[in-house]
Amino acid sequence: MTYLGFGIITAAVLALPAVSLSLLTRNCKFFNLAYGDQLGLGAYLALLFNVSLGLNFPASVILAVILSAILGVIFYRVIFKPLREHGSLVLLIASLGLAFIIHNSELAIWGPNPQKYNVPFEAGLHIGPFIMTPIQLTVIGLSLALTGGIFAMLRYTGIGRAMRATADNLELATIRGVNTERTFIWTWAICSATAGLGGVFLALITTLTPWTGFTTLLLLFAALILGGVGNLVGALVGAIIIGLAAECSAILPALAPYKIAVAFAIMVACLLLRPSGILGKERGF
């Protein structure tokens, strides 16, 4: 039962970054391999504010999220926008380079050992058959709420509509007067901010090392592919399945360290049987 509990937490924590990554992938038309490390970076920034600078935790998180958003826009302008004309494969390689830089920066500054935030230790509450701490519950709640927020943003706000338009057909959107550059900036800002926040959540429920980001990246891509690349609801469904499967596979002791392998096996099976994913590609990618 505890496995199921972990599964739910993992699924919830993966949901927000998965949907964000799906949004980013769909809009920018390439797989951003640095996204996992953007999660890690957010977590480490919060660590910086919380532990090194001694700010209280909520303030640290907010600052980390804002800084993540700003950095995301910088990455876009400095690295990805100039390379856009060279195609998705070059962008992929560049994102790998960025991931590398972020990862090694974390390693250089904080070292390889796991890090922890200054948060009070809490006892678990009994929620039905599960035992969860208030922090875990907050994380689940916020993750799901913000994920819903992304869907609402896309549906109801002007910038959301602009994002959908540019994802569908960039030229058409430009002709129709959408400010595509501003849309890209907002896309990167929002997706990087959620990455940062997702990283903090992740660090709260598991350990934080320079490897955390990269490992999560694999799970996120498994979720995306499972649900259908370019399909945001698919990403959500994929995250839930991957999160549950990865944690619940620990029920079999032989499989315990192979959580990622399980997620991967699911992804590869998906690629073999139904490459377009469970829910299929919503828009062409």
Added chain:
Amino acid sequence: MLKAENLVKNFGGLRAVNHCSIEVEKGSIVGLIGPNGAGKTTLFNLITGLYKPDYGRVIFKGEDITGLRPDQIYRKGLTRTFQLTRELKGMSLLENMMLAFRNQKGENLFKGILNLRSVREQERENLAKALEILKTLGLYELRNEYAASLSGGQRKMLEIGRALATEPEMLLLDEPTAGATAGETGKLMNLINNMREEKGVTFLIVEHKMEVIMNLCDKIIVMNHGEKLAEGKAEEIRQDQRVREVYLGTGA
């Protein structure tokens, strides 16, 4: 030679080809016309294996080739060109041409590494053939240039040249004279006629230029909304009322 029976292709909610059946006799030159969006290129894609039809069959030389991959269809003797030329931009014209030849022994991994005499001889033969074709099309001087540096008309020529190198029994041309000058168009028409006379190649050509269609084609098929609208000789089509309606003012 080629028979398409009752082909249907849907894209999402849109039916691009709707129970279309056409037939091309061996050694003939058949034109395929119709307004934009009539489904001509989709039909080509269905016949040549880029798409699988949702329903219907394609029969080539008496053999059912429905759903075969493009490279398998190539081996049966059917080649096509593309409306928007797809030259291999990062490779030279000669390389583009050399790639098109059949049964290249050097494409086998081991034979390629060992560079056996048979491989070298075949490369020399193919090179000679490629140069010949390039000369006919007026591209000889540019043979070592990257295909990316060609002009629009030259790219069309290369596209045709590559198709010729495949030594096809039947050739599907998708708007071969689009963007070509009058001189180039004339040259192409001669080329097509020669190929039919000398090598017995069968043609199915999508075209918009009426003088090409009228002067070159034995038979014309008209498509609209994914269906075959009319079929017949040049004069019959010219008189056909339904065809004139479809082409209102486009100068039939």
Added chain:
Amino acid sequence: MLPFIIGIMTIVAIYCILVLALNMRWGYCGLLDFGVAGFFLIGAYTTAILTSAPSESFLFGVRYTVGYGLPWPIGLIAAAAVSGLLAFIIGIPTLRLRGDYLAIVTIGVAEILRYVAIQEKWLTRGVQGIRNIARPFESFFPTASLPSDIILLVFTLAILALFFLIANRLYKSPFGRVLRGIKEDEVVTSFLGKPVFNFKMLSFVLGGIYMGVAGALFAMYTTAIEPYQFIPTYTFLIWGCLIVGGSGNNWGAILGTALITGFFWQATRFLPSIAGQPQLIPALRFIAIGVLLIVVLRLRPQGLLPEKPIKVEEVIDTDAKSRKPG
């Protein structure tokens, strides 16, 4: 000093083989392989398991023996075979899909292999790693001596030279032409009658064989391997060498490897470690490489030595001339 230089040259040569392999997959055929470290690992571990002296390992309280002590040629050939087989298995589902998917699957497979190496102690001795791996001609030149190092270097260079010749030959051959056609435009190449999947698979498997051999050589070089030597960082390093040196060009691959591996990576070992922060200098090295990669992509995406255009007539002529019996 001499052993140090010989050591650097050997490791650079080994990385050159890896970069050549990656060039065959990506530079020739356009296959995105982000799992180089995985193939490297499998080659190294196959050799290690087969040729190392038997040693003990414990897993859940059960005692296992790892290492069969077989002769080194078996280790080398097996490494090539197993790595090629791995490529084949990965290729079947993924080579039919978009290149991006191959990238993700290869990353994942490489990491999973590393986890297997860490976990399955009965096979790999886990994080302890495997030691006493056999070197070529060990009976004549005992390991941990200068002659042994030199022999290994010569051996490695010989293999590198062979692989280099094969790679170059392939590039100019009709086979290589098809691969390049696939990279340019897969659909058109298919319409020109080439079974694209088969060619991709051959390119991928051949790359796998090269990488497996490189792994075997690496195991022989270090005589002791452990999972941490195969982290994704090294995949990234190989990509950096290829991009900076010039993807598509084998001489560029060599140049890029020599520069990045030789200078950046190995030479900065001379820099003193900052007290209390042992990971700082190595991390900075890698950051520098990451920055260099992005800078090269921005300013000179074709790399230092760009791809050499092929003049078909020249290729065919030189073949004719060099073969003239007289």
